[in-house]
Amino acid sequence: MSAPVLSAERMTLVGHADLDGRGDCMHVNVVDGYAYVGHMGHTDLGTSILDVSDPENPRVVAQLPRPPGTHTHKVQVAGDVMLVNHERNRFEASPPDRWSAGVAAYDVSDPWRPRQIGFFPTPGTGTHRMTYWQPPYAYVSATDEGYKGRFLRIVDFSDPAKPREVGRWWRPGQHVAGGETPPPELTDDPTKGFHLHHALVEGDRLYAGWWDAGLVVLDIADPERPVPLSTLHFGAESGNTHTALPLPGRDVVVVTDEQVTQFIGTQRHVWVVDVADPASPKQVSRLPVPEGDYHERRIRFGPHNLHEHRPGSLVDPETVYLTYFAGGVRAYDVSDVTAPREIAHLVPEAPPGRDSILFNDLTVAPDRTVYATDRRGGGLYIIRHER
Numbered sequence: 001m002s003a004p005v006l007s008a009e010r011m012t013l014v015g016h017a018d019l020d021g022r023g024d025c026m027h028v029n030v031v032d033g034y035a036y037v038g039h040m041g042h043t044d045l046g047t048s049i050l051d052v053s054d055p056e057n058p059r060v061v062a063q064l065p066r067p068p069g070t071h072t073h074k075v076q077v078a079g080d081v082m083l084v085n086h087e088r089n090r091f092e093a094s095p096p097d098r099w100s101a102g103v104a105a106y107d108v109s110d111p112w113r114p115r116q117i118g119f120f121p122t123p124g125t126g127t128h129r130m131t132y133w134q135p136p137y138a139y140v141s142a143t144d145e146g147y148k149g150r151f152l153r154i155v156d157f158s159d160p161a162k163p164r165e166v167g168r169w170w171r172p173g174q175h176v177a178g179g180e181t182p183p184p185e186l187t188d189d190p191t192k193g194f195h196l197h198h199a200l201v202e203g204d205r206l207y208a209g210w211w212d213a214g215l216v217v218l219d220i221a222d223p224e225r226p227v228p229l230s231t232l233h234f235g236a237e238s239g240n241t242h243t244a245l246p247l248p249g250r251d252v253v254v255v256t257d258e259q260v261t262q263f264i265g266t267q268r269h270v271w272v273v274d275v276a277d278p279a280s281p282k283q284v285s286r287l288p289v290p291e292g293d294y295h296e297r298r299i300r301f302g303p304h305n306l307h308e309h310r311p312g313s314l315v316d317p318e319t320v321y322l323t324y325f326a327g328g329v330r331a332y333d334v335s336d337v338t339a340p341r342e343i344a345h346l347v348p349e350a351p352p353g354r355d356s357i358l359f360n361d362l363t364v365a366p367d368r369t370v371y372a373t374d375r376r377g378g379g380l381y382i383i384r385h386e387r
Contacts, residue, residue, distance in 0.1 A: 003348050003381065006357075007292075010344035011329065011370070015382035017058040019048055023351070023379025026073035026360050027129075028371050031312060034061070034111045036082060040360075040375050041071025041089040047082075049111050055369055055382045061112045069096030072104070076132035078311075080109040081160050083138060087126035090190070101126030103140060105160040120155055120163040125190070129198050132157065133310050137166070137223060139206065141196045144168075146177025148186055149195040152208065154223045169218060169226040171210065185212055191240075191260055200308060202246035205229075205278055207253050209241040215255050215271075217278050232281045234271050244273075245306045247317040251276035252337055254287075254320050259302020263295045268302040270322065272337050287320070287340050290327045297355070301326040305361040307370075314364040319343075321364050321385075326356035329372050329383060344385055351378040 003016045019025070024042035028035055033053035039045040046066030052058045064084075066072045071089040075082060086100040105118035124143025128150055132138040136158035141150045151170035157163045171194050173182045187193040192212060199208040204221040214233035218226045234241075234257070242258040253275050257268040270287040287303075294301035307314065307321035318335040328347030334340045350356045351374065360375040370383040 003378070005346065006349045007328070007347040008345065010386050011331075011346035012384045012386065013346060013348060013381060014369075014384050015052070015055045015058050016379065017050060017060065018351075018377070018379040019045070019060065021377065023377045024375060025373035025379055026375060027075045028361050028363050028373050028380065029075055029077045029310070030363055030365060030371050031077045035371055035380060036075045036077050036108075037373060037380055038073040038075040038084065039066065039071070040073050041066060041091040042376065046072035047075055047084055047114075049108070049114065050380065052371070052382065055384075058380060058382060062114055064114060067100040069099035070126070074127075074129045076130055076138070077108065078132050078135055080107055081135070081157065082106040082108045082114060083130055083132050083157070085127040085130060087128055099126065101143070103127050103130060103138065103142075103155065103163070105157060105163065107160075118157075118161040118163055120165075122153065125150075128190075131198070131200055133201075139199045139201060141198060147174050148176050148182050148188075149174055149193055151196050152199055152206075152218075152226065154220070154226070167220075167224040167226055169228070171213065171216075197241065198243050200243070200245055202248065205246070205275075207244035207246055207275075209244050209255065211241055212239055214238060214241050215244050215253070215273065215281065217275065217281060219278075229278045230281055232273065232283070234269075234283060237267075237269060238271075239266075240268060242304065243306050243308075245308060245320070246275070247334070248309055248315055250317050252334070253281070254306060254334065256303040256306055256322065258304055259300060259325055262298055262300045263302075267295075270303045270320075272334065272340060274337070285338050285340055287332050288342060290324060290330060290342065290345065292327070294326055299326045299356045300358060304359070307362055307364045310363070314366050314368060321362060321370060323359040323362050323372060325358050325360075328357060328359055329362060329370055331385060346383050348378070348381060351376070353377075
């Protein structure tokens with residue numbers, strides 16, 4: 001069943017699953033006809049698996065609960081292995097005093113019957129996100145004892161039952177147990193400070209959104225010894241740097257700053273960066289902000305996640321797909337990096353009792369079917385992009 005659409009251009013909503021009213025959804029992977037969806041933590045669910053072989057009729061085939069005090073809102077699938085994050089749940093009615101912290105590994109050779117087979121602990125608030133595209137390595141944004149804030153932990157899952165860390169990198173000041181003094185910007189507030197949010201890899205380079213520190217570029221030719229190459233901050237308008245997406249075959253990275261609140265006078269942006277010299281990245285443009293009365297309505301309107309070029313998904317270095325919270329799903333032509341332009345969008349009507357959609361994450365199949373998630377009740381939306 002499809003949901004009503006508020007606005008669309010060159011995109012059509014073809015399928016929808018509200019997950020029986022527990023549609024507080026975040027991360028989504030689609031592998032071999034199954035969608036793996038993480039839940040934000042507003043309900044009792046942790047992970048849902050849906051059969052999406054018929055995009056017009058998605059159906060739930062398995063669901064995993066979240067541990068008490070924990071949310072498991074991120075999911076990555078490679079082969080028969082699914083990784084799920086465990087992190088302190090900020091969305092509990094009362095702040096939890098106990099939670100699970102780490103990365104859980106599941107066997108999903110039968111998606112109807114996922115089975116946990118391993119766990120990698122990350123003491124502290126836990127794991128926020130991980131990139132696991134091509135085994136054995138997962139690039140994990142997580143905490144650990146003796147460190148302040150999240151940093152990069154590179155974990156070998158060649159044996160998912162016995163994952164092991166092989167390398168790590170942190171910004172100076174984070175290793176307090178090693179005698180480093182944290183700068184004032186390094187706070188315990190997960191919405192502020194110099195924390196790793198997310199890391200993506202292209203060849204021997206790792207591109208990371210380091211929240212209020214901006215873009216960080218590392219050389220990971222030796223995963224045991226990551227080497228910092230550069231940092232780029234985007235100026236006074238920037239903050240909450242989220243995802244840095246390298247465009248395959250091009251010396252270009254697209255970087256999102258997350259709009260973390262409703263509009264209160266600050267508009268976050270999506271930046272286009274030249275990384276031909278990874279030691280000296282340069283901003284060349286930014287994606288245009290979609291038109292509409294979103295600011296006047298005082299709703300959460302701004303960038304969040306990008307479609308990442310996972311193996312098996314759409315790989316198009318000239319088109320960028322992203323979620324824009326109340327602005328829905330947006331697609332941009334970036335063939336000319338100095339003049340990116342919007343080419344398609346879709347904004348569904350708000351779920352019942354809400355003032356807008358809040359699209360959270362998306363992934364795009366090779367046929368340009370877009371799978372997008374809403375974070376507060378809407379569930380999973382399946383959209384076709386007509387070129």
